[in-house]
Amino acid sequence: MYDATMAETITITGHGGDRIEAYFARPLGPGPFGGVVVIHHMPGYDEGTKEITRKFAAHGYNAICPNLYTREAPGASPDDAAATARAQGGVPDERLVGDVLGAVTFLRGQPNSNGKASTIGYCSGGRQSFLAAVSLPLDAAVDCYGAFVVGTPPEGMPLKVGPIVHLAKDLSCPLLGLFGADDQHPSPDQVAELGKALAAAGKPFEFHSYEGAGHAFFAVDRPSYRPEAAKDGWGKIWDFYGRYLAA
Amino acid sequence: MCTYLTEKVEMDGSGKGASGWFALSEATVYFDHPVHATAEHTLNIDFRNPGQGPSARVAVELTAESARALAAAIEATLASAPPGLV
Numbered sequence: 512m513y514d515a516t517m518a519e520t521i522t523i524t525g526h527g528g529d530r531i532e533a534y535f536a537r538p539l540g541p542g543p544f545g546g547v548v549v550i551h552h553m554p555g556y557d558e559g560t561k562e563i564t565r566k567f568a569a570h571g572y573n574a575i576c577p578n579l580y581t582r583e584a585p586g587a588s589p590d591d592a593a594a595t596a597r598a599q600g601g602v603p604d605e606r607l608v609g610d611v612l613g614a615v616t617f618l619r620g621q622p623n624s625n626g627k628a629s630t631i632g633y634c635s636g637g638r639q640s641f642l643a644a645v646s647l648p649l650d651a652a653v654d655c656y657g658a659f660v661v662g663t664p665p666e667g668m669p670l671k672v673g674p675i676v677h678l679a680k681d682l683s684c685p686l687l688g689l690f691g692a693d694d695q696h697p698s699p700d701q702v703a704e705l706g707k708a709l710a711a712a713g714k715p716f717e718f719h720s721y722e723g724a725g726h727a728f729f730a731v732d733r734p735s736y737r738p739e740a741a742k743d744g745w746g747k748i749w750d751f752y753g754r755y756l757a758a
Numbered sequence: 759m760c761t762y763l764t765e766k767v768e769m770d771g772s773g774k775g776a777s778g779w780f781a782l783s784e785a786t787v788y789f790d791h792p793v794h795a796t797a798e799h800t801l802n803i804d805f806r807n808p809g810q811g812p813s814a815r816v817a818v819e820l821t822a823e824s825a826r827a828l829a830a831a832i833e834a835t836l837a838s839a840p841p842g843l844v
Contacts, residue, residue: 591812595815
């Protein structure tokens, strides 16, 4: 099987018609391929997230990771950009949805696209993946330990995030949730509450919570990495995408 | 977990970043995942001058123990400075 891939930094049209930076990785075969929007975590558009983006390409998906901090810090290193975005209150929800829509439109417009698109996000990106899936017509969505889908952030928190569990009724696609049982953001109770809201709304979803794992168990370069949970989690993602996103 | 909590403090002083010295205007302080330190969570401080762009930044990521020791050392140093200087 021909398995060449290509990965590069490009510019796409995001929210409000803004031109934003994005990392695009794709198989070079004829396809048709499903598309994945990778939503980076709060530390930004970094090496780890780009590696994840390439992994999707290697598994036969067109994948794109928009740099959500392009506007605050064009051309800056990912950690400087993340520090700037944090100081300014993070990414507004409306802008996130617009940027993901731009990425989805880009993916669906690729000549080798099968017309299907998904989001996956980690940490703050997990919440944003859910937010995109209740705001846009998608074919699948993955939430990896997204905090504050359920639960009110502490008082005085400057970031512009609030609970969005009430939007579960608007979910446009099947949702895969991968969580750490030792995580407190989201806590097991909050994960259960989200599951309850999705079930009440009659939405298709599957959640997996890993014992012995906390937040960020997929992050290979952090002490939070849990190889067993991460390996099983990747397996769940390939299975889920095989059902809902592949040709 | 991501704490998201961020304290912002106005700063009057200077810092030395990747491009040399610059005037500081603020610091953000938060306890969250580090970029580089090998701990799950660290006390992070970004000394910044947003007017000079995102790269005008001096960053530290300290374990909670180190951060408390630093805070105590700062207070002790200021307390021991000769009267009239502080």
